[in-house]
Amino acid sequence: MSSDKQEGSLTLKQRFDRWMIKHGRVLVVGIPYFWLFLFFLVPFLIVLKISFSVAEYAQPPYTPLFEWIDEGITITLNFGNYLFLLSDSLYATAYLNSIRIAAISTVITLLIGYPMAYGIARAQGSMRSVLLMLVILPFWTSFLIRVYAWIGILDREGLINAFLMWTGIISEPLIMRQTEFAVYVGIVYTYLPFMILPLYSTLEKMDVSLVEAALDLGCKPWQAFAKITLPLSMPGILAGSLLVFIPAVGEFVIPELLGGPNTLMIGRTLWNEFFANRDWPIASAVAIAMLLFLVVPIMWFQHIQTKQEEGQQ
Amino acid sequence: MLVSEAVLERVHEDVHKTQPWNNPDAVPYIRFENVTKKFGDFYAVDDVSLDIYRHELFALLGGSGCGKTTLLRMLAGFEEPTSGKIYIDGVDMAGVPAYERPTNMMFQSYALFPHMSVEQNVAFGLVQDGVSRSEIKELVAEMLGLVQMSKFAKRKPHQLSGGQRQRVALARSLIKRPKVLLLDEPLGALDKKLREQTQFELVNIQEKVGTTFVMVTHDQEEAMTMASRIAVMNEGVINQTGTPFELYEYPNSRYTANFLGQVNLIEGVLVDDDEKYAVIKSDEAGCEIYIDHAVQGHEGMTFWVALRPERLRITKEAPKDTKYNCVSGKVEEIGYLGGISTYHVRLESGKRIKVTEPNSTRQIEPRYTWEDTVWVSWEAGAASVLNK
Numbered sequence: 272m273s274s275d276k277q278e279g280s281l282t283l284k285q286r287f288d289r290w291m292i293k294h295g296r297v298l299v300v301g302i303p304y305f306w307l308f309l310f311f312l313v314p315f316l317i318v319l320k321i322s323f324s325v326a327e328y329a330q331p332p333y334t335p336l337f338e339w340i341d342e343g344i345t346i347t348l349n350f351g352n353y354l355f356l357l358s359d360s361l362y363a364t365a366y367l368n369s370i371r372i373a374a375i376s377t378v379i380t381l382l383i384g385y386p387m388a389y390g391i392a393r394a395q396g397s398m399r400s401v402l403l404m405l406v407i408l409p410f411w412t413s414f415l416i417r418v419y420a421w422i423g424i425l426d427r428e429g430l431i432n433a434f435l436m437w438t439g440i441i442s443e444p445l446i447m448r449q450t451e452f453a454v455y456v457g458i459v460y461t462y463l464p465f466m467i468l469p470l471y472s473t474l475e476k477m478d479v480s481l482v483e484a485a486l487d488l489g490c491k492p493w494q495a496f497a498k499i500t501l502p503l504s505m506p507g508i509l510a511g512s513l514l515v516f517i518p519a520v521g522e523f524v525i526p527e528l529l530g531g532p533n534t535l536m537i538g539r540t541l542w543n544e545f546f547a548n549r550d551w552p553i554a555s556a557v558a559i560a561m562l563l564f565l566v567v568p569i570m571w572f573q574h575i576q577t578k579q580e581e582g583q584q
Numbered sequence: 585m586l587v588s589e590a591v592l593e594r595v596h597e598d599v600h601k602t603q604p605w606n607n608p609d610a611v612p613y614i615r616f617e618n619v620t621k622k623f624g625d626f627y628a629v630d631d632v633s634l635d636i637y638r639h640e641l642f643a644l645l646g647g648s649g650c651g652k653t654t655l656l657r658m659l660a661g662f663e664e665p666t667s668g669k670i671y672i673d674g675v676d677m678a679g680v681p682a683y684e685r686p687t688n689m690m691f692q693s694y695a696l697f698p699h700m701s702v703e704q705n706v707a708f709g710l711v712q713d714g715v716s717r718s719e720i721k722e723l724v725a726e727m728l729g730l731v732q733m734s735k736f737a738k739r740k741p742h743q744l745s746g747g748q749r750q751r752v753a754l755a756r757s758l759i760k761r762p763k764v765l766l767l768d769e770p771l772g773a774l775d776k777k778l779r780e781q782t783q784f785e786l787v788n789i790q791e792k793v794g795t796t797f798v799m800v801t802h803d804q805e806e807a808m809t810m811a812s813r814i815a816v817m818n819e820g821v822i823n824q825t826g827t828p829f830e831l832y833e834y835p836n837s838r839y840t841a842n843f844l845g846q847v848n849l850i851e852g853v854l855v856d857d858d859e860k861y862a863v864i865k866s867d868e869a870g871c872e873i874y875i876d877h878a879v880q881g882h883e884g885m886t887f888w889v890a891l892r893p894e895r896l897r898i899t900k901e902a903p904k905d906t907k908y909n910c911v912s913g914k915v916e917e918i919g920y921l922g923g924i925s926t927y928h929v930r931l932e933s934g935k936r937i938k939v940t941e942p943n944s945t946r947q948i949e950p951r952y953t954w955e956d957t958v959w960v961s962w963e964a965g966a967a968s969v970l971n972k
Binding site: 478480481483484485486487488489490491494499502503 | 687698
């Protein structure tokens, strides 16, 4: 019996199944790649392209990169936007400010999130799902509304001031909104779940008997934490910190709504370039530069994580 | 230094010979006094009193949830008793945290620190105690030699096999020379062959270092091979404590008889009670059972006669000149294991009796086959009589 004959007698479904067995893997991996290509790489390339053009009053508000001149394609690359970023200290200040605020927020989030994640991971079964639910619950309302709610809390006539004035602890309202403090509150509040969830998942997987073994061998509880729990939860700490740090650097809504005019962050600068100045090329250059800033820690994280995974095998 | 010191110590102590548990003047090394542990409304350990002596390899044996692990964890200091007292070497352990107790534990999962090498794992306890670096190096090398893991000192736990991890865990828990070493299912994670080999190795190491071992296991064979004494536990209570020999030959209850080895339990009523003998009439067996010793109880009381399969004889004809201790039935199942054969004989009452017979001579063909009518009989001294 030849194999051709067999092929011929196959039903459509059998053929499809065979095809899937052969190519299914490629298909499954291919879909997310295609998705990322379409919705991540293409917009990125568009932004990259715009960053090399010159602003002009037109529709769209920048010069084209590729031009058909004399039957040939001419590419005009303009590095002026990037040079401009270096020449004006505003951008450097904004970048550094963003990184500083994001870093401090990340540390605060970690300090608050770690005990919470630890508590949830060590809670009893049913209690654990309730606590996890509570962490995720805020996601069910709009992020914007939650940040607005903080305006109501931190405002001059807000909840905190009203309460403190009522109790007589203060006689003048505290200025909390439109300060850097408010930005920290907003970022820590918003990104706390992103810290708790990866921390929880590493702590929950950790064998409790490791800590018991450390106690058994003479560690006091805090020593057992420092020598066993903390190093073993490092992957969670890293994942959580990057999940907070990276979006916090580019945060726009929180500094815009809660921060004052002095809270200069790169997200706001970007917004101003795009919508106030309508200088798309400069704005694109700002975006690309920010991306480069962030790609470095991401790569580093990936590197650490692969190393960790190899270690666990 | 460590091992040689220990060897000296062991020369004068062999619990199998001295049997401190039979000596009323002997001072117990570990003492549980009416210890109860409740989790909510559940009694994990219920009023347990138990003495364990120095240099013993003591096994807590029982099914899952019988409280054996809780008892061990209370010794380690991971759980505090709800009531009752625990003494180790005469010191009351109440309120002494795990890190200050003279015990070390070998965990069922081994609990090796995954981010540390074998060497660092073993050294952990000493580093914690602030022992000098040169001394740690020496002790670790010696300990790894004892468990034959010197070659793997630089490896990480995930690069080791199950048996190797077990050795590292043992080394780590022994290096601080605890007064008591606690072992939670020490061989549970190993496959059968490795387990048998490791049983003897553990006993050898225990004899070398002379530490008192308390181990938890659900495997009766493991307990019997290794332990100097065994406590059989059930539902938070110790059912019986004794040497493997005592437990097997003189079980005090159906639970113990069943848990250690195989047993046929025949229910019957005491009909004749004398100072020298007793007769139990069993409807289940369809015969009268003659016991060659007196039985605690009165006529009309229900008893269970425990008969080990290897103490039964199987014959084609009815034994002559006795009406006692013989029953007939049909061979229902045969297991030919080479060295021995097992037979399941179905009695008229429907009761199944298991008999094992050594195949001590070579045969042309099997002695019995399915559906053969056979007689099962036993000596008057073969049975133990149980009242619970």
